[in-house]
Amino acid sequence: MSTTQPASYSPIHIILHWVIAALILFQLIFGESMGDLKHVLRDGGVPDTATAFLANAHIWVGIAVLALTVIRLLVRAKFGVPAPLPTSRAQELAARGVHGLLYLLMLLAPITGLLAWYGGIHTAEEIHELSKPFFIVLIALHVLGALYHHIALKDGIMMRMVSSRH
Ligand code: HEM
Numbered sequence: 001m002s003t004t005q006p007a008s009y010s011p012i013h014i015i016l017h018w019v020i021a022a023l024i025l026f027q028l029i030f031g032e033s034m035g036d037l038k039h040v041l042r043d044g045g046v047p048d049t050a051t052a053f054l055a056n057a058h059i060w061v062g063i064a065v066l067a068l069t070v071i072r073l074l075v076r077a078k079f080g081v082p083a084p085l086p087t088s089r090a091q092e093l094a095a096r097g098v099h100g101l102l103y104l105l106m107l108l109a110p111i112t113g114l115l116a117w118y119g120g121i122h123t124a125e126e127i128h129e130l131s132k133p134f135f136i137v138l139i140a141l142h143v144l145g146a147l148y149h150h151i152a153l154k155d156g157i158m159m160r161m162v163s164s165r166h
């Protein structure tokens with residue numbers, strides 16, 4: 001664990017933030033291919049090339065999100081993160097809450113996906129499907145919060161996630 005609070009996010013934390021964000025967006029946009037594959041296989045059919053490719057990508061991209069999130073949490077524990085920018089206590093708590101829930105989903109979505117697909121666990125499948133709307137709401141709140149800081153408060157929050165020199 002880091003003992004002193006750094007002035008900025010580490011470069012590896014910043015790269016992981018944007019790579020994981022892009023991979024999650026891919027999962028949310030193309031996730032339905034897994035349901036399509038499941039139905040084709042259940043009916044004894046053969047999936048078309050696009051469905052087979054996207055479903056395969058869904059599995060590997062999901063595993064990548066899980067691995068990169070674990071690495072990111074270890075990097076976070078080792079190097080720490082900068083102190084929150086000054087806002088009201090309520091806004092700070094809201095930001096912390098949204099960040100915590102995003103990290104939780106970044107672990108829960110791939111784990112439940114793996115348990116559903118390889119373990120055939122129905123509850124895991126239900127939780128996995130629910131991760132979609134939860135992710136969408138949390139990402140929307142997160143992006144609106146970042147834009148509020150950037151546009152209304154003009155406190156340079158975006159640059160904290162762009163360069164470690166800020
Ligand atoms: C799937 C999409 C995304 C996920 C899962 C995500 C997740 C996170 C998490 C968990 C943190 C907290 C970092 C930490 O303290 O360890 C964070 C910080 C941040 N994110 Fe995102 N993010 C996403 C997309 C975006 C987008 C699109 C933007 C820009 C509009 C953005 C801007 C930021 C900024 C500026 C911070 C730093 C906040 C601060 O310094 O207090 N994020 N993000």
Ligand code: HEM
Pocket residue numbers: 024027028029031032034035036038058059060061062063065066106109110111112113114115116117118125128129131132135
């Ligand atoms: C960050 C990681 C992941 C995200 C964000 C994600 C997201 C999604 C989304 C949005 C859907 C479509 C749900 C719907 O149509 O309502 C889906 C379906 C599915 N995903 Fe994932 N997924 C992830 C990782 C994985 C992994 C690693 C697996 C393992 C094989 C997996 C297995 C499945 C399965 C089996 C379905 C079909 C569920 C059904 O329709 O019965 N997912 N996923």
